[in-house]
Amino acid sequence: xxxxxxxxxxxxxxxxxxxxxxxxxSSIFNTxxxxxxxxxxxxxxxxxxxxxxxxxxNGRLTAQFGITRKDSFLNxxxxxxxxxxxxxxxxxxxxxxxxxxxxxxxxxTRLQVFP
Amino acid sequence: xxxxxxxxxxxxxxxxxxxxxxCRSLDFQATTMFWYRQFPKQSxxxxxxxxxxxxxxxxxxxxxxxxxxxxASLTLSTLTVTSAHPEDSSFYIxxxxxTSGLRGPYEQYFGPGTxxxxx
Numbered sequence: 001x002x003x004x005x006x007x008x009x010x011x012x013x014x015x016x017x018x019x020x021x022x023x024x025x026s027s028i029f030n031t032x033x034x035x036x037x038x039x040x041x042x043x044x045x046x047x048x049x050x051x052x053x054x055x056x057x058n059g060r061l062t063a064q065f066g067i068t069r070k071d072s073f074l075n076x077x078x079x080x081x082x083x084x085x086x087x088x089x090x091x092x093x094x095x096x097x098x099x100x101x102x103x104x105x106x107x108x109t110r111l112q113v114f115p
Numbered sequence: 116x117x118x119x120x121x122x123x124x125x126x127x128x129x130x131x132x133x134x135x136x137x138c139r140s141l142d143f144q145a146t147t148m149f150w151y152r153q154f155p156k157q158s159x160x161x162x163x164x165x166x167x168x169x170x171x172x173x174x175x176x177x178x179x180x181x182x183x184x185x186x187a188s189l190t191l192s193t194l195t196v197t198s199a200h201p202e203d204s205s206f207y208i209x210x211x212x213x214t215s216g217l218r219g220p221y222e223q224y225f226g227p228g229t230x231x232x233x234x
Binding site (some may be wrong): 006035041044045102103104107108 | 151156157159206222226227230
C-alpha cells in the first residue's frame with residue numbers, strides 16, 4: 001500500500017532538547033495529521049492541519065502543512081521522558097467526505113528521550 | 116471525547132481456526148470504520164473500509180475472503196480472520212471518524228488495537 005516517507009527513522013535525544021521530524025509525499029494531500037503511538041496501543045492524534053501553509057501548535061508541539069501540500073513537519077520543544085514513542089504523520093488525498101476519506105500513514109519516527 | 120474500543124485486546128489461536136475482532140464506537144455513531152494492520156516496528160497499513168449496511172471496500176492485496184468484515188450497526192464493526200496462519204499474526208487496529216474537539220471538521224479516533232498471535 002501507499003506510504004508517506006518520514007524522517008528520521010529514529011532519534012535518540014537528551015531531555016530538554018528540541019526535536020524535528022518531517023514527512024514527504026510525491027502526491028498532494030489536503031489534510032496532514034500527526035499521531036503518537038505508545039507500545040501496544042492505538043495512535044493518538046496530536047495535531048491536525050487542514051490548509052496549505054498552516055502552522056499549528058499544541059503545547060510544546062508545532063506542526064506545519066507545507067505550501068506545496070506534499071510535506072509537513074512536526075517540532076517538539078524541550079522534550080521530556082514521556083515524549084518517548086513512535087510518531088506518525090498521516091495524510092488524506094481527497095476531501096470528499098470525512099466519513100470515507102482514507103488515511104495514508106508515514107513510516108514512523110521512533111523517539112527515545114534520555115534523562 | 117469520542118472513544119473507540121476493541122475486543123479482545125489480545126488473542127492467541129491455533130493455525131486453521133478463525134478469530135473475530137470487534138470494534139465499537141462507544142459514544143458516537145460511525146457509518147464508516149477503518150481496519151489497519153501493523154507488523155512489529157512498522158507503520159499502519161489500511162486493510163479495508165467498513166461500511167454500515169453495505170459491503171466493505173478492501174485495499175489492493177488484501178484477501179476479502181480471508182478477512183471478513185461486517186458492519187452490522189452504527190456502532191459496531193467486526194473483522195474475522197478466517198483460517199488463520201502464523202503470518203497473520205499482527206496488531207490489528209480500527210478507527211472511526213467523528214466530529215473533532217480540535218480545530219477542523221473531524222478526526223479519526225483509533226481503538227487500542229488487538230494483538231493476534233497464531234501458533
